[in-house]
Amino acid sequence: MKRTVNFNAGPATLPLPALERARDEFLDFAGSGMSVMEHSHRGKEYEAVHNEAIALVRELLGVPESYEVLLLQGGATALFALIPMNFLEKGKTARYVVTGAWGQKALGEAKLVAGMSGAETAAWNLGVGEGKDKSYTRVPAPSEVKVEAGDAYLHITSNETIHGVAFNVDPSRAFPATGAVPLVADMSSDFLWRPFDVTKFGMVYAGAQKNIGPSGVVVAVVSKELLERGRKDIPKIFQFRTHAENRSLYNTPPTFGVYMVRNVLSWLKGQGGLAGMEKINRKKAARLYGVIDGNAKFFRSPVERESRSVMNVVFRLPAPELEERFIAEAKNQGMIGLKGHRSVGGVRASIYNAVSYEWVEKLAAFMEAFARAK
Numbered sequence: 001m002k003r004t005v006n007f008n009a010g011p012a013t014l015p016l017p018a019l020e021r022a023r024d025e026f027l028d029f030a031g032s033g034m035s036v037m038e039h040s041h042r043g044k045e046y047e048a049v050h051n052e053a054i055a056l057v058r059e060l061l062g063v064p065e066s067y068e069v070l071l072l073q074g075g076a077t078a079l080f081a082l083i084p085m086n087f088l089e090k091g092k093t094a095r096y097v098v099t100g101a102w103g104q105k106a107l108g109e110a111k112l113v114a115g116m117s118g119a120e121t122a123a124w125n126l127g128v129g130e131g132k133d134k135s136y137t138r139v140p141a142p143s144e145v146k147v148e149a150g151d152a153y154l155h156i157t158s159n160e161t162i163h164g165v166a167f168n169v170d171p172s173r174a175f176p177a178t179g180a181v182p183l184v185a186d187m188s189s190d191f192l193w194r195p196f197d198v199t200k201f202g203m204v205y206a207g208a209q210k211n212i213g214p215s216g217v218v219v220a221v222v223s224k225e226l227l228e229r230g231r232k233d234i235p236k237i238f239q240f241r242t243h244a245e246n247r248s249l250y251n252t253p254p255t256f257g258v259y260m261v262r263n264v265l266s267w268l269k270g271q272g273g274l275a276g277m278e279k280i281n282r283k284k285a286a287r288l289y290g291v292i293d294g295n296a297k298f299f300r301s302p303v304e305r306e307s308r309s310v311m312n313v314v315f316r317l318p319a320p321e322l323e324e325r326f327i328a329e330a331k332n333q334g335m336i337g338l339k340g341h342r343s344v345g346g347v348r349a350s351i352y353n354a355v356s357y358e359w360v361e362k363l364a365a366f367m368e369a370f371a372r373a374k
């Protein structure tokens with residue numbers, strides 16, 4: 001079987017060994033005579049998988065005891081609503097740094113919740129231009145973002161999947177000093193591609209389908225202190241506390257999705273963990289941005305250099321017709337998923353952990369040949 005060279009933004013390609021493991025264990029999990037997805041979520045077979053997935057997040061990221069790792073459902077989009085529902089109290093302000101489409105969506109949900117609960121939102125919207133045509137090209141400098149003591153939290157999107165805009169240096173330096181105000185980050189498209197200090201955050205969360213598994217699972221890491229503060233007057237199922245108290249087994253979790261996350265993280269550990277992964281990821285991104293900058297008459301990155309994403313490399317060609325031809329010819333050569341998001345157009349190569357350097361090299365060589373031929 002020939003693997004398609006897949007640059008999809010999400011659901012995205014998964015590491016082949018994680019898929020092969022699933023294939024091998026599919027019909028008969030751990031000698032039980034049934035598939036893992038046929039097991040009770042209260043049984044010892046599934047529970048071992050569940051605990052291992054959580055333990056792997058803890059181990060890879062170095063999560064201390066003062067933080068909980070949660071496995072949730074509803075996608076990162078559900079958390080756009082659940083975060084203000086839990087942490088935005090009456091009379092308080094939640095602040096949002098909007099560096100792309102996902103941050104915009106998160107802010108929209110927070111505004112609705114604030115309206116219900118008599119709270120406020122405030123935002124730094126770094127989009128350039130108006131309304132629908134707003135384009136996002138950078139993250140803020142630390143000095144641009146100010147929080148006030150007593151704010152509910154500050155929300156950022158560490159990597160904007162559609163616009164290719166990211167906070168690139170060590171998060172503890174990149175993110176504004178927030179003091180006692182918890183920093184909350186949507187890390188859906190850049191969770192676990194490099195080490196970072198989770199203790200600088202009140203909460204980070206990520207939909208699995210970009211970098212760590214299939215859709216249907218959201219991984220969140222939340223400080224116990226923040227969990228304590230969460231509201232208790234919302235339905236139990238929506239309280240993060242409930243899931244923490246029940247080790248994410250309050251109701252039936254997406255068992256097969258969690259199993260796949262386990263397989264992916266176990267593979268990741270074998271790649272030298274996050275430090276090993278970061279080296280490869282930086283090399284991949286440098287190769288593609290190198291082609292873009294080295295052919296500046298032909299390719300153009302719309303993102304300011306310091307804010308360029310290592311996960312989603314967004315670029316333009318001189319004309320939309322050329323972009324269409326580029327994407328079509330790449331497809332003929334077995335490379336898919338390069339079309340930019342429908343809201344922004346252009347070209348986007350998503351090069352998450354599971355995308356090998358060889359795949360990136362194939363794309364880079366194709367880009368160089370395409371530019372030369374035009």
Ligand SMILES: *Cc1c(COP(=O)(O)O)cnc(C)c1O
Pocket residue numbers: 010074075076077078102157159160161186187188189207210
């Ligand atoms: C994909 C994505 C989301 C939405 O994820 P869903 O699982 O579809 O809800 C949110 N934030 C970011 C940064 C994303 O990349």
